[in-house]
Amino acid sequence: MSGQLQLVGGDSDPPCGLCGAVAVGPCAHCRTLVCGDCCVLTEGSVRTWAICLRCDKKKGRNLLGGWGLVLLWVGAPILALVLFGLLLGMCRA
Numbered sequence: 001m002s003g004q005l006q007l008v009g010g011d012s013d014p015p016c017g018l019c020g021a022v023a024v025g026p027c028a029h030c031r032t033l034v035c036g037d038c039c040v041l042t043e044g045s046v047r048t049w050a051i052c053l054r055c056d057k058k059k060g061r062n063l064l065g066g067w068g069l070v071l072l073w074v075g076a077p078i079l080a081l082v083l084f085g086l087l088l089g090m091c092r093a
Protein backbone atom coordinates (compact mmCIF):
# COMPACT_ATOMS: atom_id res chain seq x y z
CA MET A 1 0.00 0.00 0.00
CA SER A 2 2.72 2.47 0.92
CA GLY A 3 4.60 1.66 -2.29
CA GLN A 4 1.49 2.33 -4.34
CA LEU A 5 1.01 5.70 -2.64
CA GLN A 6 4.60 6.66 -3.39
CA LEU A 7 4.17 5.68 -7.03
CA VAL A 8 1.02 7.81 -7.40
CA GLY A 9 2.73 10.77 -5.74
CA GLY A 10 5.76 10.45 -8.01
CA ASP A 11 3.63 10.29 -11.13
CA SER A 12 1.46 13.30 -10.38
CA ASP A 13 4.32 15.65 -9.45
CA PRO A 14 6.50 16.74 -12.38
CA PRO A 15 10.20 16.99 -11.50
CA CYS A 16 12.17 20.22 -11.44
CA GLY A 17 14.24 20.58 -14.60
CA LEU A 18 17.29 21.77 -12.69
CA CYS A 19 17.53 19.68 -9.53
CA GLY A 20 14.86 16.97 -9.90
CA ALA A 21 12.76 18.03 -6.88
CA VAL A 22 8.98 18.49 -7.13
CA ALA A 23 8.34 21.38 -9.52
CA VAL A 24 5.92 24.19 -8.73
CA GLY A 25 5.62 25.78 -12.18
CA PRO A 26 7.24 26.61 -15.52
CA CYS A 27 9.88 29.28 -16.10
CA ALA A 28 8.45 32.32 -17.91
CA HIS A 29 11.40 32.30 -20.32
CA CYS A 30 12.26 28.71 -21.23
CA ARG A 31 9.15 26.90 -19.86
CA THR A 32 11.34 24.51 -17.90
CA LEU A 33 9.48 23.19 -14.86
CA VAL A 34 11.26 24.39 -11.74
CA CYS A 35 10.86 23.93 -7.99
CA GLY A 36 10.67 26.76 -5.48
CA ASP A 37 14.40 26.57 -4.79
CA CYS A 38 15.43 26.79 -8.45
CA CYS A 39 13.41 29.85 -9.44
CA VAL A 40 13.22 33.52 -8.54
CA LEU A 41 10.04 35.59 -8.62
CA THR A 42 10.02 38.67 -10.84
CA GLU A 43 7.57 41.48 -10.23
CA GLY A 44 6.15 42.35 -13.63
CA SER A 45 3.67 45.10 -14.39
CA VAL A 46 0.62 42.86 -14.22
CA ARG A 47 1.62 39.59 -12.58
CA THR A 48 4.52 37.87 -10.88
CA TRP A 49 6.72 35.68 -13.07
CA ALA A 50 8.81 32.72 -12.03
CA ILE A 51 12.20 32.64 -13.71
CA CYS A 52 14.48 29.62 -13.40
CA LEU A 53 17.97 30.25 -12.04
CA ARG A 54 19.46 29.42 -15.41
CA CYS A 55 17.54 32.22 -17.17
CA ASP A 56 17.99 34.50 -14.16
CA LYS A 57 21.76 34.31 -14.57
CA LYS A 58 21.49 34.97 -18.29
CA LYS A 59 18.91 37.73 -18.42
CA GLY A 60 18.49 39.14 -14.94
CA ARG A 61 15.36 39.42 -12.85
CA ASN A 62 13.67 42.03 -14.99
CA LEU A 63 11.96 40.54 -18.05
CA LEU A 64 13.19 43.51 -20.07
CA GLY A 65 16.67 43.09 -18.67
CA GLY A 66 18.84 45.81 -17.19
CA TRP A 67 19.13 47.47 -20.58
CA GLY A 68 15.48 48.54 -20.52
CA LEU A 69 16.15 50.70 -17.46
CA VAL A 70 19.37 52.07 -18.96
CA LEU A 71 17.59 53.00 -22.18
CA LEU A 72 14.85 54.70 -20.16
CA TRP A 73 17.36 56.77 -18.18
CA VAL A 74 19.31 57.75 -21.31
CA GLY A 75 16.33 58.12 -23.64
CA ALA A 76 14.01 60.18 -21.42
CA PRO A 77 16.27 63.31 -21.21
CA ILE A 78 17.03 63.10 -24.94
CA LEU A 79 13.32 62.86 -25.71
CA ALA A 80 12.65 65.85 -23.46
CA LEU A 81 15.36 67.88 -25.23
CA VAL A 82 13.96 66.97 -28.65
CA LEU A 83 10.45 67.98 -27.60
CA PHE A 84 11.80 71.23 -26.14
CA GLY A 85 13.65 71.95 -29.38
CA LEU A 86 10.52 71.29 -31.41
CA LEU A 87 8.51 73.64 -29.21
CA LEU A 88 11.13 76.39 -29.62
CA GLY A 89 11.14 75.86 -33.37
CA MET A 90 7.35 76.12 -33.49
CA CYS A 91 7.38 79.31 -31.44
CA ARG A 92 9.94 80.97 -33.73
CA ALA A 93 8.30 79.90 -36.96
Ligand SMILES: [Zn+2]
Pocket: 016, 017, 018, 019, 020, 021, 034, 035, 036, 037, 038
Ligand atom coordinates in the same frame (compact mmCIF):
# COMPACT_ATOMS: atom_id res chain seq x y z
ZN1 LIG B 1 14.85 22.57 -8.38
Ligand SMILES: [Zn+2]
Pocket: 027, 028, 029, 030, 031, 032, 051, 052, 053, 054, 055, 056
Ligand atom coordinates in the same frame (compact mmCIF):
# COMPACT_ATOMS: atom_id res chain seq x y z
ZN1 LIG C 1 14.18 29.44 -17.65
